[in-house]
Amino acid sequence: NAGVTQTPKFRILKIGQSMTLQCTQDMNHNYMYWYRQDPGMGLKLIYYSVGAGITDKGEVPNGYNVSRSTTEDFPLRLELAAPSQTSVYFCASRTFTRGLGYEQYFGPGTRLTVT
Amino acid sequence: DAKTTQPNSMESNEEEPVHLPCNHSTISGTDYIHWYRQLPSQGPEYVIHGLTSNVNNRMASLAIAEDRKSSTLILHRATLRDAAVYYCILRATHNNDMRFGAGTRLTVKP
Numbered sequence: 001n002a003g004v005t006q007t008p009k010f011r012i013l014k015i016g017q018s019m020t021l022q023c024t025q026d027m028n029h030n031y032m033y034w035y036r037q038d039p040g041m042g043l044k045l046i047y048y049s050v051g052a053g054i055t056d057k058g059e060v061p062n063g064y065n066v067s068r069s070t071t072e073d074f075p076l077r078l079e080l081a082a083p084s085q086t087s088v089y090f091c092a093s094r095t096f097t098r099g100l101g102y103e104q105y106f107g108p109g110t111r112l113t114v115t
Numbered sequence: 116d117a118k119t120t121q122p123n124s125m126e127s128n129e130e131e132p133v134h135l136p137c138n139h140s141t142i143s144g145t146d147y148i149h150w151y152r153q154l155p156s157q158g159p160e161y162v163i164h165g166l167t168s169n170v171n172n173r174m175a176s177l178a179i180a181e182d183r184k185s186s187t188l189i190l191h192r193a194t195l196r197d198a199a200v201y202y203c204i205l206r207a208t209h210n211n212d213m214r215f216g217a218g219t220r221l222t223v224k225p
Contacts, residue, residue: 004158033213042202043159043215058212090158092213102149104213106158 001026004107006091012113013081021076021110023091031094032074033104034058034066036087043090049074081114088112119203124220127193135188135219137203142183145207150177150188152199153218159202162188198223 007022025032030051035043035058045058049068063085065077074093078085091107120138127133139148150162163170163177165186170177176189190197202218 035215042200042217045212045214048212056212059214092158102147102164103161104151104159106160109158 003027004091004093004105006089006107006110008110009108010111012115013078015081015083015114017081018077018079019081019112021078021089021091021112023074023076023107024072025074025091025093025105026072027093027095027105028071029093029095029105030071032068033092034064034074034076035090035092036060036085037090037109038087046076046089078112083114086112086114119205119216121201121203121216121219123217124222126222126224127190127197129195129223129225130192133190133193133197133221133223135190135201135203135221136185137187138185139203139205140184142205143207146205147207148177148179148183148186149204149206149213150175151202151204151215152197153202154196154199159215162201193221193223195223195225197221 004025033048034046037043044060046064047066049055052068052071055066068074089110092104094104147166149164151159152162153159163175165177178187200218200220202215
């Protein structure tokens with residue numbers, strides 16, 4: 001299993017541009033998450049999904065959109081990028097099996113700079 | 116949501132035990148206590164979790180106070196590779212999200 005993969009690894013955007021951060025997991029996990037981590041800070045939850053077609057807002061959803069059309073993929077869309085969105089973005093997933101599902105698996109992250 | 120409080124940073128010597136504290140005085144009966152760690156330039160990784168009883172696994176031990184208002188992550192013999200930010204997180208069984216605080220930055224000295 002590749003686990004959780006994220007693309008791209010790095011990206012520089014100009015203010016006002018848009019982009020999609022890709023996240024794929026091959027573990028058949030129901031739950032998927034997007035976090036952002038600003039320099040020297042902890043992770044903030046942006047959006048999460050409990051299954052295909054179902055998404056919900058986290059702590060800091062403004063400026064982002066998500067969709068979940070398949071179990072494997074959970075892309076994060078940035079519209080009208082702003083310097084405040086400069087951060088490292090982590091995708092994660094976990095299973096929903098009763099008695100399991102305690103462990104979240106994280107991708108390697110996407111480092112985004114908006115200038 | 117119940118919050119956790121951790122020291123910003125701690126230091127340890129290599130090959131000595133490390134006790135990382137976490138206070139969660141507003142914990143509810145359905146909250147599990149999770150610990151994750153984040154090595155430099157990597158995504159977080161799961162360490163251990165528990166509900167009421169102390170737990171051991173190959174990475175660490177989790178000691179939970181009898182009143183559940185605090186817990187301690189124990190690394191039995193710290194190595195240089197254990198230098199990371201350690202996050203203590205509460206998650207209720209009915210909640211689907213996992214929210215991280217600022218964590219404790221552990222420095223391990225040779």
